[in-house]
Structures are given as structure tokens and as C-alpha cells.
Amino acid sequence: MEQVVVNGLYLGAQYALIALGLTLIFALMNVLNFAHGQMYVLGGFVTYTIYGQMKLPFVLALVCSGLTLAVVGAFCEKFLFRPVIRRSKRDESTMLLAAAIAFLLDAVILLLFGEKQRGVPKIINGVFLSDTIVMPYDRIVVGVVAIVMIATFVLYMQYSKTGRAMRALAQDRVAAQLMGVNVERYSMIGFALGAMLAGVVGGLLVTITGISSGIGGPISIKAFMMVMIGGAGVVGGAIAGGFILGMMESVGLTVLREFGDITYLVIFVCLMVFLSIRPNGLMGKPWG
Amino acid sequence: MxxxxxxxxxxxxxxxxxxxxxxxxxxxxxADLYYTLTSVALLSIISAGVWLTFYIGRINIGQGAYALMGGYVSAVLVTRYGFSFWLTLPLAGLFCAAASVLIGLPILRLRGVYFAMVTLVLTEVARLLALALPITNGAKGIVSIPLPGAVRIFGLTLIPDFATLENPRLAFYIMAVIAMVLCFVGMYRLVNSRIGHLCQSLQQNEELASSIGVDIARLRVIAYAISSFLGGFGGAIFASITQSIYPSSFTVADSVNFMLNCFLGGLSYVFGPILGTFVLYFGWDILYSFGDFQLLIFSIILIALMLVLPNGLFSLRLSRSRGEVTQ
Missing domain, CATH: 1.20.5 (Single alpha-helices involved in coiled-coils or other helix-helix interfaces)
Structure with missing residues (x-):
């Protein structure tokens, strides 16, 4: 049982980081970033190239993943989302744009890195053993790094000037603008930050699960589920959603093993029932 | 006039x-164009359903679930119970409509991105269900579904047996085109009817509509049921053309494509889904010759289209004509 809980926590920390990026972008711009999973994959491949192929230190690779994705995110916001949001009659047009960007990133990843599943050498060898828990050291490291990053992110949003500006923006765009917040600049920073989180998680997880070009879509779906559980656009909700999904997956894989591969079916059905009772998730704000 | x-x-x-x-x-x-055009006709029927949910102000990325469901209902009825294909067509649609009422009652309370995400999840649920249920035969799917049989009334052959025709492709083409025309004539009537105008009031402001006495809960379930009917109907014909159905026949990518078809054609034009489907499907086909770069070029064109025409292809026309519904 302890094993299940530890696995759940480890998974949940990763998931929470992915969901944080998605929810940040949504909160700031009302954009559902379909390309989030693809950004994760891109981050994984950057780390694979730098750490796995060029044999440079892992930390450097991770930083590069984050920076690459931050640039991609800032670029998407400035040159793609901003003009479309300004000119389209309906908010939903951004979804088409996000889906097209997801296709584009898929194509780029496929062309640059091929369709093979890629892995990298372990960052730390060895396994932590106790009476009830078996846990490889690299998973512990990755889990701890993820939790530290979540904490940093929350503190950053809470206490830095940028974080305050972004929270103001998420609360009320017009009011924030009237108070002198540079809306365009902070939208771009927020988008870059969200994309960067996806890239860093990709870089972290490539050391454990490896990476392949096709998993972007499924990752996006998982991220959507976490955001729905917690409530869209709320930092606390994304973290809660991530840990809940990680826990459910871990418990489901153990308990439901004898019934075959139905863990995700059960999770989906639970989610549907949950959403019909609480349409805005655990702590989300209502739409519109 | x-x-x-x-x-x-x-x-x-x-x-x-x-x-x-x-x-x-x-x-x-x-002759291969028959198959392409048939697909366009069928996909535009399914996309018309998505368009209708857009019309009540909901982003529907779950149409793949109903297309899959309709395909399976028709396939199971034909192969296991020996139903005539022509009978299973409306049955598949009605089954999907009934299912959508059950699913829609809770989830139609959601709005905006929440509804979009939950319908996306629904597509995935349908795929997993198709894998898990015993009647759908798991990942192997249902294959070698017989071609549609003949329909006779009092010895008069209304529709010939497709298997005996020398060119079943043409027959499928005619069937799909007639279905498409019926579907869009119906849509046009619906949008310009009382219910259509009421639906538009939902798109603009549900609270306001509700406060002046529009039964919004009933109306949106009706619209969603019609939308799912079209999804199931189109899916059933698809299963019969390809003579097979698998859990992966309609996936999340297809659901997203149905949505893109509507977007591209323009959300305020009833006939938008036809144009959007046509452009997307043919665009994809033409780019096939670029090999590895197909997806890259396709997505770049999509992004460029979005930047130039954020309100859809039909917005190019300068004059407001019949197909348009004023926002």
C-alpha cells in the first residue's frame, strides 16, 4: 500500500507541473492550449539531444529544454495568438489556432527526431529499498525536483512583481490594465512560463519513461483532465488535480489489474460523474 | 421570392x-474521386452536428464518440442480428441521440472550455469502451460487414443490392450525397425556424434567454441530440463503406478535425461545414505528394489561414446572403 502511495505522489508531482503550465496559459489568455502535450514532447527531445547524445550535464539539458520552450511559447503568443485574439469575432477561434500549432509541433518533432521511442542513460543508478517500498533513486530525484519546482512556482506567483501582475491579469484583464499593468508583456511572459513548465517536465521525465513523438496528444488529454478536476485557471486546482490523477492512476493500476486495462475508463467515468455534480471542478471559477 | x-x-x-x-x-x-467525395459528404454530415452545438454556444470535441457509437450500433445489428443496413441507419442515429440525452443532461450545464474538455474526454471514453466491451470485439473490431442489401416494396426494387452492382462506389457516392443534401436542407430549415432563433439566443446569452421564458435546458438537450444523431448516422454509413469498424476508427484527432471543419467554414454559416470539410480533406490529399512534409505544410497553411481569416472561409464573401446567420 505504501508503494502505491509513493508511486502516486511521484506521478502526481509530474502531472501537477504539466497542469500548472496549462492552467496558467488558460487563466491569462482564456486559451486552451492544445499544443501543451507537444510542448512537453519537444522539451523531452531537447534534453535527449543535449544530455543523451551530446553527453553534456543533465542540469544544463534541463535548462535548455526550459529556455527553448519559453522562446517557443513567447513566439506563439506574440505572433500567433495575439493577432488572432484581436481580430476574431469569437473566443473559440484560438482553439483552432492551438490545434494547428499542435499539428505543426508534431510535424516538426517527427521531422527532426523521427518516430522512434528514445531514452537516455539514468541520471543516478541504484534503488532505494525498505521493508515496504521499492523506489529507484532517479525517480526520487525527479519527484523531489518536481515538488521543489511547484513550490518555487507558487512562491513566485505569490510574491514577485511579475507573479502579482499575472494574478491581477487572470482576475480581471481590464482592471489590471487600468492599474497600469502592461497586459501584452505579461501575457507573453505567462505564455512563455507555461510552455517552459511543459518543457521542463518533458526533460525530467525523459530520464525515466523515455520520449516518443506520438505521445503529445495523450499528454494533452491527461493535462485537460487534471485541469478539469481542479478547476480551470486556478493554480491550487491544477496542483490538486495533478496529485489526484496521479494517485488515481497509481491506485487503479494496482486494484483493477485483474480486470484488464480499464483504469482509465474508470477514471473517465468518475470524472464525468464528478463534473456533473461540480461543473467547475474543485475550485474553479464559473465560465463567463 | x-x-x-x-x-x-x-x-x-x-x-x-x-x-x-x-x-x-x-x-x-x-474513379478514386468517388471515394474521396463520398468521404467529404459523410464527414460534412458529421461536422454539421458539431456546427449545431456551436450554434447553441458550445464547443463540441466529442463528435467522434457518437460517430464511433453509430458505426458500432449499425455493424453489430447487421452482423449479429441480421438487420437490413437501411434499417440500422436511423436506429444508429436514434441510439446516439438517446445516449446523448443521457450524457448531455449533466454535461450541457458546463460551458466554454469546460464543455470542450469534457467532450474531448468523451471521445476517449468511447474508444476505451469499444476496447473493453465484449460485444464490440475489442481491438480487432468488427470486419467484413456485408454491403447494404436491396430494399423492395411489393416486388418493386427501390434500392438495389449494393453487392450486385458493378460500381458500388458510385452507389455509395449517390447515397452519401443525398444524405448530405437532406441533412443540410434540414439544418437550413432548423436554423431559420423558431427553434433555430431560440438556439441563437442561447449562443448570445443563456441567462437572458432563460429570463424571458426560453426553456434553455430542454432546448440545448434537443440541439445536442440532433447533433449526435447526425454523428451516429454518418458513422454508420462510414462503417458500411469501409466494411469495418475499429475502436480507432474515430479518435480524438477525428473529433478535433470535425471541429476544425466547422471553424474553417465559418461558425456563422450553415453551409460552412461542407466547405470546411471539402477544403481540409482535399488539402490534405493534395499535400500527400510532399511525403514527410505533408503535416508540416498542412499545419502551416492552417495557421496562415487563421491569421488571415480568423472568422472562416465564408467570411470572404462581401455581401450577406442567404446562408449567413447574423451574429
Whole structure:
């Protein structure tokens, strides 16, 4: 049982980081970033190239993943989302744009890195053993790094000037603008930050699960589920959603093993029932 | 005056679709175009359903679930219980409509991105269900579904047995085109009817609509049921054309594509889904010759289109004409 809980926590920390990026972008711009999973994959491949192929230190690779994705995110916001949001009659047009960007990133990843599943050498060898828990050291490291990053992110949003500006923006765009917040600049920073989180998680997880070009879509779906559980656009909700999904997956894989591969079916059905009772998730704000 | 114009437009499009295009294909000898055009017709029927949910102000990325469901209902009824294909068509649609009422009652309370995400999840649920249920035969799917049989009334053959035809592709093409025309005539009527105007009030402001006495809960379930009916209907025909159905026949990518079809055609134009499907499907086909770069070029064109025409292809037309619904 302890094993299940530890696995759940480890998974949940990763998931929470992915969901944080998605929810940040949504909160700031009302954009559902379909390309989030693809950004994760891109981050994984950057780390694979730098750490796995060029044999440079892992930390450097991770930083590069984050920076690459931050640039991609800032670029998407400035040159793609901003003009479309300004000119389209309906908010939903951004979804088409996000889906097209997801296709584009898929194509780029496929062309640059091929369709093979890629892995990298372990960052730390060895396994932590106790009476009830078996846990490889690299998973512990990755889990701890993820939790530290979540904490940093929350503190950053809470206490830095940028974080305050972004929270103001998420609360009320017009009011924030009237108070002198540079809306365009902070939208771009927020988008870059969200994309960067996806890239860093990709870089972290490539050391454990490896990476392949096709998993972007499924990752996006998982991220959507976490955001729905917690409530869209709320930092606390994304973290809660991530840990809940990680826990459910871990418990489901153990308990439901004898019934075959139905863990995700059960999770989906639970989610549907949950959403019909609480349409805005655990702590989300209502739409519109 | 309007009615006469509509009738002329309808007759002209029927002549174009049923006489001119088959004649052109015969002349050019490109019989493979039948299959492409059939697919476009069917996909635009399914996309029309998505368009209708857009019309009540909901982003629907779950149409793949109903297409899959409709395909399976028709396939199971034909192969296991020996139903005639023609009977299973409406049954598949009705089954999906009934299911969508059950699913829609809770989830239609959601709005905006929440509804979009939950319907996306629904597509995934349908795929997993198809894998898990015993009647759907798991990942192997249902294969070698017989072609549609004959329909006779009092010895008079209304529809010949597709298996005996020398060119079943043409038969499928005619069937799909007739279904498409019926579907869009129905959509046009619906949008310009009382219910259609009420639906538009939902799109603009549900609270306001509700406060002046519109039964919004009933209306949105009706719209969603019609939308799912079209999804199931189209899915059933698809299963019969490919003579097979798998859990991966309609996936999240297809659901997203149905949505893109509507976007591309323009959300305020009833006939948008036809144009959007046509452009997307043919665009994808034409780019096939670029090999590895197909997806790259396709997505770049999509992004460029979005930047230039954020309100859809139909917004190019300068004058407001019949197909448009004022926002």
C-alpha cells in the first residue's frame, strides 16, 4: 500500500507541473492550449539531444529544454495568438489556432527526431529499498525536483512583481490594465512560463519513461483532465488535480489489474460523474 | 421570392452533385474521386452536428464518440442480428441521440472550455469502451460487414443490392450525397425556424434567454441530440463503406478535425461545414505528394489561414446572403 502511495505522489508531482503550465496559459489568455502535450514532447527531445547524445550535464539539458520552450511559447503568443485574439469575432477561434500549432509541433518533432521511442542513460543508478517500498533513486530525484519546482512556482506567483501582475491579469484583464499593468508583456511572459513548465517536465521525465513523438496528444488529454478536476485557471486546482490523477492512476493500476486495462475508463467515468455534480471542478471559477 | 430562389439553388446543387460530378469523373476516369467525395459528404454530415452545438454556444470535441457509437450500433445489428443496413441507419442515429440525452443532461450545464474538455474526454471514453466491451470485439473490431442489401416494396426494387452492382462506389457516392443534401436542407430549415432563433439566443446569452421564458435546458438537450444523431448516422454509413469498424476508427484527432471543419467554414454559416470539410480533406490529399512534409505544410497553411481569416472561409464573401446567420 505504501508503494502505491509513493508511486502516486511521484506521478502526481509530474502531472501537477504539466497542469500548472496549462492552467496558467488558460487563466491569462482564456486559451486552451492544445499544443501543451507537444510542448512537453519537444522539451523531452531537447534534453535527449543535449544530455543523451551530446553527453553534456543533465542540469544544463534541463535548462535548455526550459529556455527553448519559453522562446517557443513567447513566439506563439506574440505572433500567433495575439493577432488572432484581436481580430476574431469569437473566443473559440484560438482553439483552432492551438490545434494547428499542435499539428505543426508534431510535424516538426517527427521531422527532426523521427518516430522512434528514445531514452537516455539514468541520471543516478541504484534503488532505494525498505521493508515496504521499492523506489529507484532517479525517480526520487525527479519527484523531489518536481515538488521543489511547484513550490518555487507558487512562491513566485505569490510574491514577485511579475507573479502579482499575472494574478491581477487572470482576475480581471481590464482592471489590471487600468492599474497600469502592461497586459501584452505579461501575457507573453505567462505564455512563455507555461510552455517552459511543459518543457521542463518533458526533460525530467525523459530520464525515466523515455520520449516518443506520438505521445503529445495523450499528454494533452491527461493535462485537460487534471485541469478539469481542479478547476480551470486556478493554480491550487491544477496542483490538486495533478496529485489526484496521479494517485488515481497509481491506485487503479494496482486494484483493477485483474480486470484488464480499464483504469482509465474508470477514471473517465468518475470524472464525468464528478463534473456533473461540480461543473467547475474543485475550485474553479464559473465560465463567463 | 425567397422560396423560389431556394428551390432553384437546391435543384442546381442536386444537378451538380448527382449529374455533373459523376459525368466529369466518368470522363476523366478518376474513379478514386468517388471515394474521396463520398468521404467529404459523410464527414460534412458529421461536422454539421458539431456546427449545431456551436450554434447553441458550445464547443463540441466529442463528435467522434457518437460517430464511433453509430458505426458500432449499425455493424453489430447487421452482423449479429441480421438487420437490413437501411434499417440500422436511423436506429444508429436514434441510439446516439438517446445516449446523448443521457450524457448531455449533466454535461450541457458546463460551458466554454469546460464543455470542450469534457467532450474531448468523451471521445476517449468511447474508444476505451469499444476496447473493453465484449460485444464490440475489442481491438480487432468488427470486419467484413456485408454491403447494404436491396430494399423492395411489393416486388418493386427501390434500392438495389449494393453487392450486385458493378460500381458500388458510385452507389455509395449517390447515397452519401443525398444524405448530405437532406441533412443540410434540414439544418437550413432548423436554423431559420423558431427553434433555430431560440438556439441563437442561447449562443448570445443563456441567462437572458432563460429570463424571458426560453426553456434553455430542454432546448440545448434537443440541439445536442440532433447533433449526435447526425454523428451516429454518418458513422454508420462510414462503417458500411469501409466494411469495418475499429475502436480507432474515430479518435480524438477525428473529433478535433470535425471541429476544425466547422471553424474553417465559418461558425456563422450553415453551409460552412461542407466547405470546411471539402477544403481540409482535399488539402490534405493534395499535400500527400510532399511525403514527410505533408503535416508540416498542412499545419502551416492552417495557421496562415487563421491569421488571415480568423472568422472562416465564408467570411470572404462581401455581401450577406442567404446562408449567413447574423451574429
Amino acid at each position: 425567397m422560396k423560389a430562389r431556394n428551390a432553384i439553388a437546391l435543384a442546381a446543387s442536386l444537378v451538380l452533385l448527382l449529374v455533373a460530378i459523376p459525368f466529369g469523373i466518368q470522363a476523366s476516369g478518376r
